[in-house]
Amino acid sequence: MTTPPAIEVKNLTVGYEDLNAVRGVSFTLPAGGRMGLVGESGSGKSMTALALMGLLPAGWEAHGEVLHDGVNLVTETDKALSSRRGRTISMVFQDPMSSLNPVRRVGDQIADVIHRHNKVSRRDAMRQAVDLMVQMNLPRPDQLARSYPHQISGGQKQRIMIAMALACYPQLIIADEPTTALDVTVQKQVLRLLNAATRERNSALLMITHDLPVIAAMCDTVAVMYAGRIVEYGPVQDVFRNPRHHYTRGLLDSQPTMDNIALDGSSRLVSIPGMVPPLQRLPSGCAFNPRCPAATEKCRTEMPELGPNGAACWHPVGAVQVVEA
Amino acid sequence: MSERRPLLAMQQVTQAYSLPRTALFSPPGSFTVLENIDFDVCAGEAVGLVGESGAGKTTLTRILTGMERPQSGHVLFDGTDIWSADQTQRANFRRSVQMVLQNPRSSLDPRMRVGTALLEPMRSLRIEGDHVKRLHEVLDQVGLDRSALERFPHEFSGGQLQRIAIARALMPNPRVLVADEPVSALDVSIQAQVLNLLKDLVRDLNLGLVFIAHDLSVVAYTTSRVSVIASGRIVEVGQPVELFTRPSAPQTKNLVDAVLTVESGLSGTAL
Ligand SMILES: Nc1ncnc2c1ncn2[C@@H]1O[C@H](COP(=O)(O)OP(=O)(O)OP(=O)(O)O)[C@@H](O)[C@H]1O
Ligand SMILES: Nc1ncnc2c1ncn2[C@@H]1O[C@H](COP(=O)(O)OP(=O)(O)O)[C@@H](O)[C@H]1O
Ligand code: SF4
Ligand SMILES: [Mg+2]
Ligand SMILES: [Mg+2]
Numbered sequence A: 001m002t003t004p005p006a007i008e009v010k011n012l013t014v015g016y017e018d019l020n021a022v023r024g025v026s027f028t029l030p031a032g033g034r035m036g037l038v039g040e041s042g043s044g045k046s047m048t049a050l051a052l053m054g055l056l057p058a059g060w061e062a063h064g065e066v067l068h069d070g071v072n073l074v075t076e077t078d079k080a081l082s083s084r085r086g087r088t089i090s091m092v093f094q095d096p097m098s099s100l101n102p103v104r105r106v107g108d109q110i111a112d113v114i115h116r117h118n119k120v121s122r123r124d125a126m127r128q129a130v131d132l133m134v135q136m137n138l139p140r141p142d143q144l145a146r147s148y149p150h151q152i153s154g155g156q157k158q159r160i161m162i163a164m165a166l167a168c169y170p171q172l173i174i175a176d177e178p179t180t181a182l183d184v185t186v187q188k189q190v191l192r193l194l195n196a197a198t199r200e201r202n203s204a205l206l207m208i209t210h211d212l213p214v215i216a217a218m219c220d221t222v223a224v225m226y227a228g229r230i231v232e233y234g235p236v237q238d239v240f241r242n243p244r245h246h247y248t249r250g251l252l253d254s255q256p257t258m259d260n261i262a263l264d265g266s267s268r269l270v271s272i273p274g275m276v277p278p279l280q281r282l283p284s285g286c287a288f289n290p291r292c293p294a295a296t297e298k299c300r301t302e303m304p305e306l307g308p309n310g311a312a313c314w315h316p317v318g319a320v321q322v323v324e325a
Numbered sequence B: 001m002s003e004r005r006p007l008l009a010m011q012q013v014t015q016a017y018s019l020p021r022t023a024l025f026s027p028p029g030s031f032t033v034l035e036n037i038d039f040d041v042c043a044g045e046a047v048g049l050v051g052e053s054g055a056g057k058t059t060l061t062r063i064l065t066g067m068e069r070p071q072s073g074h075v076l077f078d079g080t081d082i083w084s085a086d087q088t089q090r091a092n093f094r095r096s097v098q099m100v101l102q103n104p105r106s107s108l109d110p111r112m113r114v115g116t117a118l119l120e121p122m123r124s125l126r127i128e129g130d131h132v133k134r135l136h137e138v139l140d141q142v143g144l145d146r147s148a149l150e151r152f153p154h155e156f157s158g159g160q161l162q163r164i165a166i167a168r169a170l171m172p173n174p175r176v177l178v179a180d181e182p183v184s185a186l187d188v189s190i191q192a193q194v195l196n197l198l199k200d201l202v203r204d205l206n207l208g209l210v211f212i213a214h215d216l217s218v219v220a221y222t223t224s225r226v227s228v229i230a231s232g233r234i235v236e237v238g239q240p241v242e243l244f245t246r247p248s249a250p251q252t253k254n255l256v257d258a259v260l261t262v263e264s265g266l267s268g269t270a271l
Helices: A045-053 A078-084 A106-117 A122-135 A154-166 A184-201 A212-218 A236-241 A246-253 A297-301 B057-064 B087-096 B114-124 B131-142 B146-150 B158-170 B188-205 B216-222 B240-245 B250-258 B262-266
Strands: A007-016 A019-029 A034-038 A060-068 A089-092 A172-176 A204-209 A221-226 A229-235 B008-018 B030-041 B046-050 B072-077 B097-100 B176-180 B208-213 B225-230 B233-238
Touching: A007 A045, A019 A045, A019 A060, A019 A221, A019 A229, A034 A045, A034 A212, A045 A060, A045 A089, A045 A172, A045 A204, A089 A154, A106 A122, A106 A154, A122 A154, A154 A172, A154 A184, A184 A204, A184 A212, A184 B250, A204 A212, A212 A236, A212 B262, A221 A236, A221 A246, A229 A236, A229 A246, A236 B262, A246 B188, B008 B057, B030 B046, B030 B057, B030 B208, B030 B233, B046 B057, B046 B188, B046 B216, B057 B176, B057 B208, B072 B087, B087 B097, B097 B158, B114 B131, B114 B146, B114 B158, B131 B146, B131 B158, B131 B188, B158 B176, B158 B188, B176 B188, B188 B208, B188 B216, B208 B216, B216 B225, B216 B240, B216 B250, B225 B240, B225 B250, B233 B240, B233 B250, B240 B250
Parallel strands: A034 A204, A034 A221, A089 A172, A172 A204, B046 B208, B046 B225, B097 B176, B176 B208
Antiparallel strands: A007 A019, A007 A060, A221 A229, B008 B030, B008 B072, B225 B233
């Protein structure tokens, strides 16, 4: 018997009124798998994550199927979703301050999650919370457990959030830009911990970020999102070494690397011209066409679907150009 | 080789803040944020400052731009100590050294049209002249359309707002730009647009640029000389590629090791 996937998303659409921030997204994350969701800000990554968690803002609606643990999360009641959060599926947010309770000690907050979902005494929950803090490499865990969120550093808060997300051995952890607000040196420590802890528990990881190196370091597969659609999807090694969509290519080329740094500082970075379009003014056809160096008339009128090469593009990077007669 | 002629320099600057007394009769403690710092920038040169969070980067820029007076040491602009300069020299210094901050959304007033925001420094620095012409000049320099003047900050993306913030800093025709983490709030694709713009300005306007970040690769790309700061001291100075490939101070090595690249990620050596 094969283990069912940690999550299977089919044709997910998320929007309010008649504007859709996510437009027909599908992907499968196998049990214990690790997928990255990457794209510029405004591309719909967070709305995808919030839809999976059942945490959409008021007025927003999700359509499609999100299969997880034998149910379709899109049609579950709020009550069923809330009993599930932290137990089978949990999330780490970019800004830990907005998701930690400012007036409750951090150790108690971890213990709350354990106590809510398991038949354990308050004391055992607290003991497990401190154990988790040890695993998170937090200094002086006994003492730190008694601190309030504002008394600890950003990197420490993010490790508390990860401890809370991991506490009940969920099948899936969604991390939305978990290290974007952290200093580079702290970022690396937090990523290491998240990496090791999810592997140990065999929790699947959906890593959301605009940072390509983070995905390269943490994930097996990647979905590249643009204007609410997945425009490229496949194994990280293939997509990053051999991008087929011009947007993926542009993101990779924009990375500052040692290869494009000149000794005298005269080097220039490649950038993608323009910006992500607002929902109210999505271009017709391929939404990337106003910024794409290879766009043709067809790109402006017909919307490409994900093809067998993993890219939704009429003229994939590296393909032989056929001149239409 | 010709001798360096810095436009803006700090020499042997030390800064300490006093800490609250722990008991009524205990002597007040103090905390040294910067210690014997030497740092400078020439016209037409981009210099970098990197260091971990809390190392003292922002404090250094506050002193360099005259917002804070150091406890000891000197800040020299065009060879004159800004804290013993006469009024004309001080006014000249204030318009010649401008700052660009990390988060353009919080550094621009949401209720103020972009045109009004751009004129702000001219008003506060009491600069006379044809400001409309100047507005059009700087918009051209940063690559924004004139229609931007009539619009409000919320109508722009992060990258465009950072261009607006740079335009505002350019209005008084400064000779030095100090940018504290100017791209860390932006997407990589947009980061590149802003970094390229800063480099063009250094070349075209012969500006001195002080560029601060905690990400060494971004600094290496933008500047030709980098100082590494750790716990309030400069621990290493060098060309970016030198620092990257042969860091000598342990703190530099830490920063280099922390840089993730797509390549190191794919080859499994990143974490
Ligand atoms: N007014 C102040 N009073 C007391 N301590 C201060 C004050 N301003 C800064 N500090 C301390 O001085 C040190 C350096 O601060 P600074 O803001 O210069 O760091 P930074 O290198 O800019 O960090 P980051 O990368 O987080 O912006 C920190 O330990 C900070 O807490
Ligand atoms: N509360 C909201 N009200 C209206 N539009 C929103 C709201 N939140 C996000 N959006 C819009 O939805 C789109 C996707 O946003 P989001 O999922 O947050 O992007 P990402 O996480 O990729 O940066 C964007 O166009 C954004 O402007
Ligand atoms: S479909 Fe056309 S516009 Fe879109 S990425 Fe491909 S070539 Fe560019
Ligand atoms: Mg987001
Ligand atoms: Mg700072």
